Amino acid sequence: MEELFATFGIDGKLIIAQAVNFGIVLVALTYLLYKPVLRTLDERAKLVAKGVEDAERASQKLAGADKAAAEAVAKADKEAADLLASARDAAGTERTRLVKEAEARAAAIASDAEARAKEASAKALRDSEKEIARLAVLAAAKVIGEKK
Amino acid sequence: MAITEKEYATTTGEASYGGHGVHVVLKGEPIFDVLGFTVTNSLLLAGIVTALLVSFAFFFGRSLKMVPGKLQAGIEWVFEGVLNYMAETLENEKMARRFFPLIMSIFLFVFIANLLALFPGIGSMGFTHDGHFTPLFRAPAADLNATLALAFIAFFTIEVTGIATLGFLKYGSKFVNFSSPVDFIVGIIEFLSNLGRIISFSFRLFGNIFAGEVMILVAIYLAAYLVPVPLYAFELFVAFIQGVVFSMLTLFFIKLAIMEPHGKEAH
Numbered sequence: 126m127e128e129l130f131a132t133f134g135i136d137g138k139l140i141i142a143q144a145v146n147f148g149i150v151l152v153a154l155t156y157l158l159y160k161p162v163l164r165t166l167d168e169r170a171k172l173v174a175k176g177v178e179d180a181e182r183a184s185q186k187l188a189g190a191d192k193a194a195a196e197a198v199a200k201a202d203k204e205a206a207d208l209l210a211s212a213r214d215a216a217g218t219e220r221t222r223l224v225k226e227a228e229a230r231a232a233a234i235a236s237d238a239e240a241r242a243k244e245a246s247a248k249a250l251r252d253s254e255k256e257i258a259r260l261a262v263l264a265a266a267k268v269i270g271e272k273k
Numbered sequence: 274m275a276i277t278e279k280e281y282a283t284t285t286g287e288a289s290y291g292g293h294g295v296h297v298v299l300k301g302e303p304i305f306d307v308l309g310f311t312v313t314n315s316l317l318l319a320g321i322v323t324a325l326l327v328s329f330a331f332f333f334g335r336s337l338k339m340v341p342g343k344l345q346a347g348i349e350w351v352f353e354g355v356l357n358y359m360a361e362t363l364e365n366e367k368m369a370r371r372f373f374p375l376i377m378s379i380f381l382f383v384f385i386a387n388l389l390a391l392f393p394g395i396g397s398m399g400f401t402h403d404g405h406f407t408p409l410f411r412a413p414a415a416d417l418n419a420t421l422a423l424a425f426i427a428f429f430t431i432e433v434t435g436i437a438t439l440g441f442l443k444y445g446s447k448f449v450n451f452s453s454p455v456d457f458i459v460g461i462i463e464f465l466s467n468l469g470r471i472i473s474f475s476f477r478l479f480g481n482i483f484a485g486e487v488m489i490l491v492a493i494y495l496a497a498y499l500v501p502v503p504l505y506a507f508e509l510f511v512a513f514i515q516g517v518v519f520s521m522l523t524l525f526f527i528k529l530a531i532m533e534p535h536g537k538e539a540h
Contacts, residue, residue: 132299132300133299133300133417134299134300134301134313134416134417134418135417135418135421136418138310138311139301139311139313139316139416139418140418140421140422140425141422142310142316142418142422143316143319143413143416143418143419143421143422143423144422144423144425144426146316146319146320146323146422147319147323147378147382147422147423147426148426149323149327150322150323150326150327150378150381150382151374151375151378153323153326153327153330153331154326154327154330154374154377154378154381155374155378157327157330157331157333157334158329158330158333158334159352159373159374159377161334161337162334162337162348162349162352163352163356163370163373165337165339165341165349166349166352166353168339169339172339
């Protein structure tokens with residue numbers, strides 16, 4: 126055994142020295158390299174997760190906004206159509222009313238004119254009758270007066 | 274009694290072929306002493322690997338950005354991949370995060386150390402003392418002390434995790450089980466295989482890296498140009514694979530340790 130140790134130069138002190146050397150590597154690298162790098166990885170993973178979540182939320186919000194906009198447009202369209210329809214409706218009724226009114230007025234004017242014409246002719250007739258009677262009386266008086 | 278060259282080699286861990294040329298040393302060699310403590314060339318390179326890793330971690334860790342550059346993106350990709358794989362293997366996200374530093378550090382340390390050992394100048398820079406060449410740097414994994422240290426760390430982590438997760442008695446029942454003779458034998462085999470991991474961990478890494486060094490050394494000795502190139506390429510691959518193997522095995526053994534023992538209720 127001792128021969129083996131001598132052949133390979135095995136020495137407890139050297140083993141301890143090598144172990145201490147490796148221990149320094151282990152401790153130094155743990156605090157200077159592994160922990161900072163793993164922390165960076167974790168932070169980035171968190172950041173990426175947050176980014177993805179944010180993007181998802183944003184796209185959800187966007188989808189919601191799209192839906193709301195579409196709804197608003199649809200509503201506005203419907204309202205406009207309703208308004209147009211009711212306006213057309215109202216315009217239609219107004220026109221018929223105006224036409225009817227105009228017709229009524231025209232009819233009234235016509236009947237009024239007719240009545241007035243009738244009256245005028247009647248009056249003319251009456252006037253002429255009166256004139257004829259007066260002329261007859263005058264003529265009679267003249268005849269009487271000549272005889273006298 | 275005369276000592277043959279082969280016997281000399283086994284006792285000192287050195288082997289030389291034909292007295293010159295390829296010079297293979299099985300162990301780390303002392304470079305200098307600090308307060309009675311001998312620093313070997315493999316410990317020296319291990320220290321440099323540590324300095325490189327720590328300084329890189331220091332500057333990189335401070336320059337992290339939410340929007341990553343290419344380097345940061347690459348490192349994040351690796352870390353995230355390893356962490357996900359660990360979470361899948363351990364079937365526990367929290368556990369994966371707890372053991373991530375150990376698994377990642379084993380991989381980085383072994384990989385960078387192996388890689389650095391292949392750099393030109395490492396292994397060829399050194400000094401000659403009494404006609405004996407001593408390289409200034411040696412692959413840490415080509416020294417059994419380094420691989421044993423890693424093996425012990427992995428072993429204790431595995432066992433302590435098992436005890437902490439299952440409790441001492443439940444974890445112990447994996448090894449000491451009197452419910453039936455078969456279970457008793459299985460327990461002993463389990464115990465030995467757990468202990469054997471220290472040896473398999475350390476010798477696997479040591480053997481691979483040491484063999485690679487020797488192979489390149491021999492290739493350079495036989496044909497200095499072009500021939501070692503594919504070997505270097507292969508050793509780059511081995512440098513990576515050994516880092517992966519050591520860390521993955523640690524991960525799998527942790528998973529085995531935290532699994533419920535196969536009792537009657539499990540069947």
